[in-house]
Amino acid sequence: MATTHLTIPARRGAAARVAAGQRVKVINTHGSQVVDTWAFNAREVTEWMSMEASRAWFLKLRAAVGDTFRTNQRRPILTLVEDNSGGAHDTLMAACDLPRYRLLGVEGHHDNCRDNLHAALGALGVTVPATPSPLNLFMNIPWTPDGTLAWAEPVSTPGSYAVFRAEMDLIVAFSACPQDILPINGRTGQTTEAHFVIE
Amino acid sequence: MATTHLTIPARRGAAARVAAGQRVKVINTHGSQVVDTWAFNAREVTEWMSMEASRAWFLKLRAAVGDTFRTNQRRPILTLVEDNSGGAHDTLMAACDLPRYRLLGVEGHHDNCRDNLHAALGALGVTVPATPSPLNLFMNIPWTPDGTLAWAEPVSTPGSYAVFRAEMDLIVAFSACPQDILPINGRTGQTTEAHFVIE
Numbered sequence: 318m319a320t321t322h323l324t325i326p327a328r329r330g331a332a333a334r335v336a337a338g339q340r341v342k343v344i345n346t347h348g349s350q351v352v353d354t355w356a357f358n359a360r361e362v363t364e365w366m367s368m369e370a371s372r373a374w375f376l377k378l379r380a381a382v383g384d385t386f387r388t389n390q391r392r393p394i395l396t397l398v399e400d401n402s403g404g405a406h407d408t409l410m411a412a413c414d415l416p417r418y419r420l421l422g423v424e425g426h427h428d429n430c431r432d433n434l435h436a437a438l439g440a441l442g443v444t445v446p447a448t449p450s451p452l453n454l455f456m457n458i459p460w461t462p463d464g465t466l467a468w469a470e471p472v473s474t475p476g477s478y479a480v481f482r483a484e485m486d487l488i489v490a491f492s493a494c495p496q497d498i499l500p501i502n503g504r505t506g507q508t509t510e511a512h513f514v515i516e
Numbered sequence: 517m518a519t520t521h522l523t524i525p526a527r528r529g530a531a532a533r534v535a536a537g538q539r540v541k542v543i544n545t546h547g548s549q550v551v552d553t554w555a556f557n558a559r560e561v562t563e564w565m566s567m568e569a570s571r572a573w574f575l576k577l578r579a580a581v582g583d584t585f586r587t588n589q590r591r592p593i594l595t596l597v598e599d600n601s602g603g604a605h606d607t608l609m610a611a612c613d614l615p616r617y618r619l620l621g622v623e624g625h626h627d628n629c630r631d632n633l634h635a636a637l638g639a640l641g642v643t644v645p646a647t648p649s650p651l652n653l654f655m656n657i658p659w660t661p662d663g664t665l666a667w668a669e670p671v672s673t674p675g676s677y678a679v680f681r682a683e684m685d686l687i688v689a690f691s692a693c694p695q696d697i698l699p700i701n702g703r704t705g706q707t708t709e710a711h712f713v714i715e
Contacts, residue, residue, distance in 0.1 A: 369567070369610035369649040374619075378608075378663035389647065391615035409577075409608075411568035416590035420573075446645035448588065450568040462661060464577035 321515040325352060328495035328508050330433030332441050334359060335483045335515055341395075342514040343491070345402060345455050348475035349503035350511045351494040353412050353430040353451040356386070356394050359486040362443055364388045366395060368408040368450040378460065379406055385484065386452065393484035400479045403472035407453035413496055414448070421498045433492035443488060454479055456494070456501050468499040489513075520714040524551060527694035527707050529632030531640050533558060534682045534714055540594075541713040542690070544601060544654050547674035548702035549710045550693040552611050552629040552650040555585070555593050558685040561642055563587045565594060567607040567649040577659065578605055584683065585651065592683035599678045602671035606652035612695055613647075620697045632691035642687060653678055655693070655700050667698040688712075 325331045335341055343352055358364035367389040374391070375384040381404065385396040400406075411417070414431035431448050438445060455477075457469040483489075491513060497506040524530045534540055542551055557563035566588040573590070574583040580603065584595040599605075610616070613630035630647050637644060654676075656668040682688075690712060696705040 363646070367610060367649075369608065370616075372665060373609045373616070376665045378659060378665065389610070391613070391619055409568065410572045411566060411588070414590070417569075417572070420590055447562070450566075450649065460577060460659065460663070464659070466571060466575045466577065 323513050323515070325491045325493045325511045325513065327493055327510045328428040330437035330490060330492040332437035332488055332490040333515060334441070335487050335489050337483050337485050339483050340398065340480055340516050341483065341489055342478050342480045342516065343454055344476065344478045344512045344514070345473045346476065346512050347509040348473055348477065349471040350509045351456040351471070351496065351501050352454040352511050353434070353492040353494055354454050355434060355449055355451055355490045357443070357445065357488045358388065358394070359488050362445050362488065364390050364392070365445070365449045366452065368452065372408060379404065379408060394487060395481040396484060398480050398482050402455055402477035402479055405455065405457035405472050406479065407456040407458040409458055409466065410453060410456070412448060412451045412492070413494060423498070428495035430492035430494050434490050437490045437492070438488070441488060468501050470500050470503055522712050522714070524690045524692045524710045524712065526692055526709045527627040529636035529689060529691040531636035531687055531689035532714060533640070534686050534688050536682050536684050538682050539597065539679055539715050540682065540688055541677050541679045541715065542653055543675065543677045543711045543713070544672045545675065545711050546708040547672055547676065548670045549708045550655040550670070550695065550700050551653040551710050552633070552691040552693055553653050554633060554648055554650055554689045556642070556644065556687045557587065557593070558687050561644050561687065563589050563591070564644065564648045565651065567651065571607060578603065578607060593686060594680040595683060597679050597681050601654055601676035601678055604654065604656035604671050605678065606655040606657040608657055608665065609652060609655070611647060611650045611691070612693060622697070627694035629691035629693050633689050636689045636691070637687070640687060667700050669699050669702055
């Protein structure tokens with residue numbers, strides 16, 4: 318089967334079409350880069366991977382290998398089939414956006430995952446009417462017994478990866494998160510490229 | 517100030533306009549009824565209360581008194597100002613919908629919160645292009661240290677309530693959740709009306 322290697326440029330997005338049954342391997346090339354991830358039904362893009370429907374299905378705050386993400390129509394869309402990254406993949410937090418950086422004190426432009434999503438879809442000629450809550454690969458958001466959340470440093474390492482099986486024909490979209498104020502991409506605030514492979 | 521008392525009929529929705537500064541009191545009249553809750557900017561309804569943006573703001577799985585929910589533009593929309601219900605208000609689970617009931621084995625029609633939301637907004641002449649993840653008032657979804665979730669029975673009691681302050685002119689929408697298969701509305705599966713007051 319043909320294999321396609323693709324780059325998610327630092328602080329930018331990328332999207333690609335994936336056929337049902339293909340596997341998508343997302344590689345944390347430099348080890349500490351959060352990759353916001355979305356998936357859309359290729360035939361009807363208002364059907365998308367839904368974190369709230371997925372949590373209601375697998376009954377966990379975080380997916381484990383074998384768990385299937387569901388769409389807003391409750392259909393299977395992506396199954397996590399391999400993961401050697403430590404498993405810290407957040408389902409709770411919104412994609413960063415310009416208003417978020419305003420709250421963090423940024424003036425002027427700041428790259429952000431929301432814009433990256435829509436630009437990456439736009440490059441495929443696709444528009445969607447909202448910004449779904451993303452699957453934040455490699456993003457470490459721990460919780461306490463009383464439900465307190467935190468922005469923690471990554472537990473992934475260079476070259477670690479997560480692999481998904483496509484459960485329908487879909488469009489996958491990624492953003493190499495440009496967050497350089499909170500420590501989610503590591504304490505240095507360095508943001509890097511990442512890669513993905515469709516096989 | 518004028519006070520408006522309104523009913524959320526059993527298994528149905530209701531919506532109303534609320535001015536900035538008004539308070540909305542949601543009453544669990546019979547004690548064990550989950551009330552899915554949404555809020556939309558009255559001037560631009562594609563700006564809505566976002567659970568993923570709110571968790572990223574108050575850094576909790578569940579809001580406590582004093583916490584402010586944020587929109588998908590990161591602006592304050594509702595602040596929880598009083599709560600005598602035990603505080604089990606879920607932010608994690610999608611509104612129930614017909615595909616959800618199919619997965620639970622229901623054939624034919626089943627009332628559902630998604631349809632109730634859109635019908636309630638429609639009665640005000642409002643349409644929205646997606647179904648935001650709801651604030652599930654009185655819905656008890658516990659988590660474990662390893663992140664396992666469960667559908668638990670309510671901890672609220674008859675007449676207990678939560679009160680919110682509107683932080684902008686908004687449209688609030690509710691659904692008295694018709695879930696009668698899982699125990700979230702109590703072990704008997706009885707679904708009831710609830711009430712709200714705008715003051």
